[in-house]
Amino acid sequence: MKYRTLGQGLKVSAVGLGCMGMSHAYGRPHDHREMAGLIAKAVDLGYTLFDTAEVYGTAANPHDNEELVGAALEPYRSRVVIATKFGVSFDFSSPSTNKPILVDSRPQTIRRSLEASLKRLRTDHIDLYYQHRQDPNVPVEEVAGLMGELIAEGKILHWGLSAVDEATLRRAHAVTPVTAVQNRYSMMAREAAEALFPALEELGVGLVAYSPMANGFLSGRYLGTAGFDPKDDYRSVMPQFQKEAVEQNRRLLGIMNEVSAEHGITPAQLSLAWMICKKPWIVPIPGTTKEARLAEKAAASEVQLTPGEVAALDSELASSGMSAVFGGSRIVARN
Ligand SMILES: NC(=O)c1ccc[n+]([C@@H]2O[C@H](COP(=O)([O-])OP(=O)(O)OC[C@H]3O[C@@H](n4cnc5c(N)ncnc54)[C@H](OP(=O)(O)O)[C@@H]3O)[C@@H](O)[C@H]2O)c1
Numbered sequence: 001m002k003y004r005t006l007g008q009g010l011k012v013s014a015v016g017l018g019c020m021g022m023s024h025a026y027g028r029p030h031d032h033r034e035m036a037g038l039i040a041k042a043v044d045l046g047y048t049l050f051d052t053a054e055v056y057g058t059a060a061n062p063h064d065n066e067e068l069v070g071a072a073l074e075p076y077r078s079r080v081v082i083a084t085k086f087g088v089s090f091d092f093s094s095p096s097t098n099k100p101i102l103v104d105s106r107p108q109t110i111r112r113s114l115e116a117s118l119k120r121l122r123t124d125h126i127d128l129y130y131q132h133r134q135d136p137n138v139p140v141e142e143v144a145g146l147m148g149e150l151i152a153e154g155k156i157l158h159w160g161l162s163a164v165d166e167a168t169l170r171r172a173h174a175v176t177p178v179t180a181v182q183n184r185y186s187m188m189a190r191e192a193a194e195a196l197f198p199a200l201e202e203l204g205v206g207l208v209a210y211s212p213m214a215n216g217f218l219s220g221r222y223l224g225t226a227g228f229d230p231k232d233d234y235r236s237v238m239p240q241f242q243k244e245a246v247e248q249n250r251r252l253l254g255i256m257n258e259v260s261a262e263h264g265i266t267p268a269q270l271s272l273a274w275m276i277c278k279k280p281w282i283v284p285i286p287g288t289t290k291e292a293r294l295a296e297k298a299a300a301s302e303v304q305l306t307p308g309e310v311a312a313l314d315s316e317l318a319s320s321g322m323s324a325v326f327g328g329s330r331i332v333a334r335n
Contacts, residue, residue, distance in 0.1 A: 001046030002301040004283055006206030007179030010128060010158050012081050014276055014301035016049030017042050017294075018210065018287035023065035024056040025098075027233040030289050036072035038291045043076045045298045051182075051208070051285045053085035053132055054117050058232070059092035063120055070121035082121055083182075083208070085132035085162060086113040087143075091332065098234045098329045105135035107146050114155060129156040130182055133163055136333050140168050144175035151176065160208070163328065166199045178205050185209035185282075187218055187271055187317055188240060188252075188325040200281065209275055212284035214240055214325050218271035220253050238326035245323035252322045259313060265303055268296060273303035277310050 002014040017039070023029045039050070050073060056065030066084060073080055087110065090099040118124065129150070131143055140161075147159040158179035161172060172178055181200065185193035185207065193207065200207055213219060217240045224243060228236035235241050240249065256267040263270065272284050286297050305313075 001298045003048070004206075004280060006158075006208070006281060006283065007160075007204060008158055008177050010081065010179050010206075012049035012283055013047045013298075014283060015047070015272060015297050016051055016083075016208065016283055016285035017047050018285040019050060019052045019065055019069050020056045021287040022056075022068060022289055023061075024058065025232075025234045026287075026289075027229055029058060029061070029064050032068045032071065035068050035289065038289070038294065039069070039072035040076075041291050042294050043073075043080065045294055047294070047298065048079065049081045049083065049208075049283065049285065051083045051210075052121075053088075053130075054113055054120075055085075055088055055090055055132070062089070062092075063116070066117055066120040070123070074122045077123055081127040082123065083128035083130065083160075084117050084121065084126055085130040085182075086110050086117070087135060088132040090329075097230055097232070097237045100330045100332045101133060102332050103133050103135040105131060105138045105143050107138075107142065110143070110146055114150065118155070125154060126156045128158045128160055128179060130160040130162045130180075131164075133331060134161070134168060140172045141175050144172040144178075148176035160205075162210070166196055169196070169199060169203070169205065173203050173205065178203070180206040180208045180283075182208040182210055182285075184211050184328070185275060185284075186212050186214045186325070187256075187274060187313075188214040188322055189327075190314075190317065197279065201279075204281075206281040206283060207279070209282060209284040211326070212275060212286050213268060213271050216287075217241065217249075217325070218256065219266070219268040220256055234326070239324040240326065242323070248321065248323040251320045252317070255313075255316045255320055259316075263303065263305075265300070266296060268293075269300040269303060272297060272300035273305055274310060274313055276301060277303070277305040277307075
């Protein structure tokens, strides 16, 4: 495993572990003991960045993931970076598979969320605390000001924003310097994240890439939605897994297979190495619930693609044509 430094001096593994799928969005929550074993193995393999959020859970247990991650990381607390998020909840009353997101970043809500997250995560500080989605009713300056207070109090060490645009990032960073932006970024979702690169470079802010394998699609192992339960698996409604996408993505998967074979790596590793080799401040946080897949992802941090090879891949991606990719759940503002 290689390591990188994000924003205001936060050292993390060059590949982090996204823990969401253990509790949320990809079918039923997984057994805590089994996932604790997987997380222990990840620590063993050199992973130090673990990503969760207060809302990764189900109607039955809305905070399942923080509970799981907190218990699993307790023995390793001093060696790992815990990233979690505040500011949203899910509307579990909705009949849709992917539940609408309700936003709330009022300062009193954030303080309450933080105390509850600290308890569930069995720690006295959060290493990296993200605003999960912006709240149109609370100016980002107010949130950034509170983050500065929480840093001064020692309750959080760094902060970041998720699904953020450049203008909002600049406003936030001017109040309290930001360590990382966590945005969707993958070979199938390039433009919006890459448009932020000059600002990230200028401000010295890291990019933590979520859904870096396009929700697993870029592993090349899924052709269709078979096995995804429409009751609780968001992949059952994601465009890249639909029947019509098979044809639309044939060329893309062909390129992935060909280039990864040339390098003696898997398509999953290529999808991560491609972004790691672009900038020294990009850190993907792929998700998995399979212990056997941890080493594959960690090894992606060691793959060396030259700038020419990355550029060649970019031009293939630009001309290959591909299906749409999941763009996130609907956001509902608080009244
Ligand atoms: N900030 C936000 O708004 C936001 C939104 C979404 C996600 N996130 C964070 O980002 C993390 C990663 O997102 P993601 O889970 O969508 O990422 P991803 O890495 O693009 O996709 C994960 C999926 O890929 C599958 N997968 C992984 N390796 C595979 C392989 N070799 N072959 C076949 N399938 C494979 C996993 O299934 P298995 O479990 O079966 O391996 C899992 O379902 C999340 O855990 C969460 O922490 C943040």
